[in-house]
Amino acid sequence: MTPALKAAYAAIGLVVGIAGLSIDAWVIFPPLLAQGRGPLDVLVYYWTYFTHLTNLGLVLVYLATLVSWRGLGWFRRPQTQVSMAGFITLVMLFYHFMLAPYYQMEGALQVATILLHYVTPLLYLGWWTLCASHGTMSFRDLPVMLLPGILYVVWVLVRGLWANEYPYDILNPDKLGYGGVVIGVGIIFVAVSIFCLLLIWLDGRLRPAAIAR
Numbered sequence: 001m002t003p004a005l006k007a008a009y010a011a012i013g014l015v016v017g018i019a020g021l022s023i024d025a026w027v028i029f030p031p032l033l034a035q036g037r038g039p040l041d042v043l044v045y046y047w048t049y050f051t052h053l054t055n056l057g058l059v060l061v062y063l064a065t066l067v068s069w070r071g072l073g074w075f076r077r078p079q080t081q082v083s084m085a086g087f088i089t090l091v092m093l094f095y096h097f098m099l100a101p102y103y104q105m106e107g108a109l110q111v112a113t114i115l116l117h118y119v120t121p122l123l124y125l126g127w128w129t130l131c132a133s134h135g136t137m138s139f140r141d142l143p144v145m146l147l148p149g150i151l152y153v154v155w156v157l158v159r160g161l162w163a164n165e166y167p168y169d170i171l172n173p174d175k176l177g178y179g180g181v182v183i184g185v186g187i188i189f190v191a192v193s194i195f196c197l198l199l200i201w202l203d204g205r206l207r208p209a210a211i212a213r
Contacts, residue, residue, distance in 0.1 A: 001130055001131060006065070006130075006131040007065075007066060009126075009127055009130070009131055010062040010065045010066050010127065010131065011062070011066065012123070013058065013059075013062045013120070013123050013124060013127055014059055014062040014063060014066070016115060016119055016120055016123060017055050017056075017058050017059040017062065017120050018059060019115060020055060020112055020115030020116040020119070020120055021052060021055055021056065021059070021116070023108050023111055023112040023115070024052070024109075024112035024113075024116060025046060026108065027108050027109045027112060028042075028046060029042055029046070032045065044159075045163075045165070048155075048156055048159060048166075048167045049167045050087075050091065050152060050167070050168075051091050051095070051116050051117065052116075053152065054084065054087045054088050054091050055088070055091075055116050055120055057075070057080075057084045057087070057088075057148075058084055058088060058120055058124045060072060060075045061075045061076075061080070061081055061084055061124075062127070063075070064076045065131075078132070078133060078134075078136050078137055078203070079137070079141045079144050079145055081128060081132050082128070082137060082141075082145060082196060082199045082200060082203060083144075083145035083146070083148060083196065084124065085124060085125055085128045085195075085196075085199050086145065086192050086195040086196035086199055087148070087149060087192060088120065088121045088124055088125070089121060089125070089195045090188065090191060090192050090195065091116075091117060091121060092117055092118060092121040092122075093191075094188075095113075095117040096117070096118075100117075128199075129202075129206065134203045134204075134206040134207045134208070135203065135204065135206070135207025135208065136203075137199075137200045137203040137204065138200070139197065139200055141200065142193060142196055142197065142200070145196050146189065146192065146193065146196070149188075149189065149192060153171065153185055156171050157171065157173070157181075160172070160173070170184040170185070170188070171184075171185070
């Protein structure tokens, strides 16, 4: 794929990701503000959802490939890009199998849901396969790749102690107890680890020398 086509693909991913996040914010913010919650409180609540944070990560990966800002260097790293692929795969599959059967959405919320849980994951996995640099990953990179997810769980649990609200039941110790949370999080991290290991293996298969053979 030529550099121009890679840039166009990244630009499309960037626009779709921003659109999905913006539509979801447009749906979520007004009802919460009407309940008397402050704008900062609602903003923090919005970013407790792993779907939003992961999609933001994809947006920043795309942006990092389009501009040379030094502050985006972390999002140019192959470990980060593979990690984002693993986590966005989790977002898509967890929503499809665990949440979608129990929710009926319509209007703007349905549009945002489809964009953030199906369109952006598939777009990013395609971008990573076709446009990202390959051949530098190692299975030893797995702990670093899982670190964003670990930090997210810590953030949600610490905030939950203060705000008494959790974005997902699987992270809610008031419903599951901390033992249940540990089991649920452990299962999810096993799944993400499998996704990431498969992606690391695929990264090796996609390196230029391997493709040439």
